[in-house]
Amino acid sequence: MRILLTGATGYIGSAVLPGLLLDGHEVTAIARSDDAVATITATGATALSGDVTDSDLLSQAAREADGVIHVVTPGGQITDALDNAVVTGVLAGIEGSGKPYIHSSGIWVHGNTHGVADENAPLDPPELTAWRPKIIERMRAARGIRNIIISPAVVYGHGSGLVRMIVDGPQTSDPEPALLFPGTGDQHWTSIYIDDVATFYSAALMRAPAGSYYIVASGQNPTMREIAAAASRSRGLGGRIAPEPPEDSRRRLGPIAEAFCMDQQASGAKARELGWKPIGPSLLDEIETGSYARRI
Template identity: 30%
Template sequence: MRVFVTGASGWIGSAVVDDLLAAGHEVTGLARSDNSAAALEAKGARVRRGDLDDLDSLRAGAEAAEAVIHLANKHDWSNPASSNAAERNAVQTIGDTLAGSGRRFLLASGVAGLSQDRAATEADPSPFHGPDSPRGGSENLALEYVERGVHSVSLRFAPTVHGVGDHGFIAIIGAVARDKGVSGYPGDGSTAWSAVHRTDAARMVTLGLEKAPAGSRLHAVAETAVPSRVIAEALGRAYDLPVASIAPDDVPGHFGFIGGFFAMNLAASSTATQELLGWTPTGPTLVEDIDAGAYSKF
């Protein structure tokens, strides 16, 4: 299958490209820089230059492909409105281009906001609608295109897609621990995150491309709930730091923007996804990765 991938040189996207190529698909990746383009070409992928603001490039990439996997996001935490607008515009451009074709459109989403009192499931609809909502309401927008003849599928990633080289949320929490001299966790440490190893997430995306029905919501989740205290204890071992509770009122000041996420319950299951796709995560757990030194070089 000819697949156009945005975010193709990113943390998740680069692993997805590897898995797609290994499965025999023809990949064209969106690349902003010469380095990203060279990395994609070295793998055997084709390159389309552009970024999320280059809607003409997104349109052309979608027109030439049999499927689109949209993984790019600006992730500008200092200006979320800009990130949300770019995401919505990109999804609308791709959706409009694919309308009436029956071609596949998989897009990255997340489990945040689905549930706070239990593990979120694939049956939980996203509560985010409209351009001013998180990620510009892109999951619901993409799924609306099913009625317009697009084979849309939501890829909900765990808040930590971990592994050696990860610069995401766990790396940021680790950086806070080193800066503060203590590996902290919010309150009593009972809030929990779901987690998945990068290679497992990539395998799920490929299987989702090949098998998921239109309108599916897939969960890239291997561990349903890793308590924040357990994460902090593992980072404390990695950095030889004391571990301590951070009072809820002090969480924003101690952790910065990441504190709001670390204090949230972002647990999620993937039972339905595993059964649908025949997908079984086999990579290391989050704590195994931390204990093995995956975050010790930052």
């Protein structure tokens, strides 16, 4: 298939792109800069210079493709305009064609899950991503396409992503310092390894039905206390941890602090129905001995 991909040089997109190519797809990826063009071209994909907020560009590119995958998921209110521009452009190009269009959301859209969430869980996002439910409504209302929405859990791996903000967090000034973490420590993070996310996008592209929605999660939901303890051991702090004062977390992390303190659990059971299976290392192992571990 000829696939139009957004976000190919971002954290998730940089894993999705080679996966699509490995599966034999031809990929055209939007590139905002000369560096992005070079990075995309080096993979064997075709770079299309432009911006994802250019709805006319997207419309034409989507019309020429066999399917579209949107994985640009930056934080902040800027994404409201960005995502609406993408949906507008893509739908203008392919509505009525029956082509697949995968649009990325995120687990935070469900807010505190009060146990293990599935795809029927209510939408209750923090302020940081409060715009996303309306995007989901637009996608679900689309007709004449194979519309698919993917909400990844907290993505980790390759030493990057949101987890880095915990691993590189501040520590106390005690004689035996402890790593500070946001929240009470009892909140769960539902998680998914980045390469497993990439394989799910490929599976959804080929097999997900129209109107489908998937939470992509490993089923591992460690607490913040467990995550911080693993990071503490990887930093040589002996597993010592302490809660960060809430005002310090807000000052250090900004609006993302609220999301970091949410309690979320998910199994990813529905995603497995497509024949997909997560096989990557656990979040705790990846922090303590994998790509986030400090090499001394």
